[in-house]
Amino acid sequence: MSNIVNSDQDTHFFADVCANFDHAAQFTKHDAGLLDQIKSCNSVYRFRFPIRKGNGFEVIDAWRVEHSHHQSPTKGGIRYSEMVNEDEVMALSALMTYKCAIVNVPFGGAKGGIKINPKNYTVQELENITRRYTVELIKKNFIGPNIDVPAPDYGSGEREMSWIADTYATMNPNQGDALGCVTGKPIALHGIAGRREATGRGVAIAARECVSVAEDMQALGLTAGLTGKKVIVQGLGNVGYYSAKFLTEFGATIVGLCEFEGAVYNEDGLDFDAVFQHRKATGSILGFPGAKKEFTRSGEGLEQPCDILVPAALENQITGENVRNIQAKIIVEGANGPTTPEAEAIFYEKGGIIVPDMYANAGGVTVSYFEWVEKPFTRIIRPY
Numbered sequence: 001m002s003n004i005v006n007s008d009q010d011t012h013f014f015a016d017v018c019a020n021f022d023h024a025a026q027f028t029k030h031d032a033g034l035l036d037q038i039k040s041c042n043s044v045y046r047f048r049f050p051i052r053k054g055n056g057f058e059v060i061d062a063w064r065v066e067h068s069h070h071q072s073p074t075k076g077g078i079r080y081s082e083m084v085n086e087d088e089v090m091a092l093s094a095l096m097t098y099k100c101a102i103v104n105v106p107f108g109g110a111k112g113g114i115k116i117n118p119k120n121y122t123v124q125e126l127e128n129i130t131r132r133y134t135v136e137l138i139k140k141n142f143i144g145p146n147i148d149v150p151a152p153d154y155g156s157g158e159r160e161m162s163w164i165a166d167t168y169a170t171m172n173p174n175q176g177d178a179l180g181c182v183t184g185k186p187i188a189l190h191g192i193a194g195r196r197e198a199t200g201r202g203v204a205i206a207a208r209e210c211v212s213v214a215e216d217m218q219a220l221g222l223t224a225g226l227t228g229k230k231v232i233v234q235g236l237g238n239v240g241y242y243s244a245k246f247l248t249e250f251g252a253t254i255v256g257l258c259e260f261e262g263a264v265y266n267e268d269g270l271d272f273d274a275v276f277q278h279r280k281a282t283g284s285i286l287g288f289p290g291a292k293k294e295f296t297r298s299g300e301g302l303e304q305p306c307d308i309l310v311p312a313a314l315e316n317q318i319t320g321e322n323v324r325n326i327q328a329k330i331i332v333e334g335a336n337g338p339t340t341p342e343a344e345a346i347f348y349e350k351g352g353i354i355v356p357d358m359y360a361n362a363g364g365v366t367v368s369y370f371e372w373v374e375k376p377f378t379r380i381i382r383p384y
């Protein structure tokens, strides 16, 4: 059982992001109207389209939200998840605006969502869905190298980005920079070396910088530096896998890994890649031979002894309900919005440190900027 709570019935993610904004805004002298303008989502495009499935049709719900047009283009990933809803996409698009501002990349924030569980579709069906989604965005001017530039997010990756690039370039045959309509593309299709690893690498660097401050670590009863620090990572997808990889390279010990179906733990250390390969081969993180403990409730994995917890799956994972059981002293947010405001307040009361998402996971959009700024003025030569 996972502890996901972002269902259609429980959607306050955007309100949480706005509450954090209001909290920060009180320390500024900006006009209230201007702050309101910054906070709101500028454009919310909700649409539905049919695809053929089996002998019939299925209607897919989808979104693209452009939170802020203060910079062009707007930028942000596309989430493929059956739990996607409008509130979530709005919240994620707002986080993109603030994230881009923090790392000073010249984009407004945006985000997309396609309400499907990719595991329930064939590759052909996923391609159809992605291409149709792209066409819908083109029709409404919600995509383009200087308009709005998607990227990978939860449930999507290089393959989906290549379908988007190809669809956009096909429909804009005279646009020389068409491939700049999306980032996170495969290297062979004008992607950029390092984008795949970028978010996790950034998370690991953020953790390394955080623990380098000796006084802060002393206050937590820890020594400075990553060497010997015990880490639990939630999510073994793009962000979680590369966070674990680089944290290991920087000297930390991965003691726990949590996935949808459960969690594994070994206080002496887990080989994250062996766990990943085990999950790939068996379909489950459970049953990994190197684990000393395993939990069928994924959330229990978060509550095991460690110094640093890296939630790298979804929002609302550390809540008022489980935060008191979290033994980590530092949370480095790989996912967007993994800690609710209530949990955050309690964690700070306990004396913990949180390295926030919009800084910790900004490596992805930073390297996306490098990919985008190259703006390949290249036509795709197709054999058909």
Ligand SMILES: NC(=O)C1=CN([C@@H]2O[C@H](COP(=O)(O)OP(=O)(O)OC[C@H]3O[C@@H](n4cnc5c(N)ncnc54)[C@H](OP(=O)(O)O)[C@@H]3O)[C@@H](O)[C@H]2O)C=CC1
Binding pocket: 002, 003, 004, 077, 152, 153, 154, 155, 156, 199, 234, 235, 236, 237, 238, 239, 240, 258, 259, 260, 261, 298, 312, 313, 314, 315, 334, 335, 336, 361, 362, 364, 365
């Ligand atoms: N990709 C990127 O560049 C960036 C991503 N992010 C954020 O990072 C987070 C993860 O994204 P990303 O790594 O790309 O997504 P992926 O789809 O690559 O991986 C997500 C992983 O988390 C697992 N998972 C889902 N829910 C749970 C749960 N409740 N408990 C444990 N594991 C779970 C998934 O399992 P399963 O394999 O079963 O689906 C999957 O392995 C999201 O919040 C995203 O917005 C932030 C910045 C950039």
Ligand SMILES: O=C(O)CCC(=O)C(=O)O
Binding pocket: 075, 076, 077, 078, 096, 099, 149, 150, 151, 152, 153, 183, 184, 336, 361, 362, 364, 365, 366, 368
């Ligand atoms: O690489 C990008 O443009 C966006 C990545 C993303 O969606 C995110 O940082 O949450």
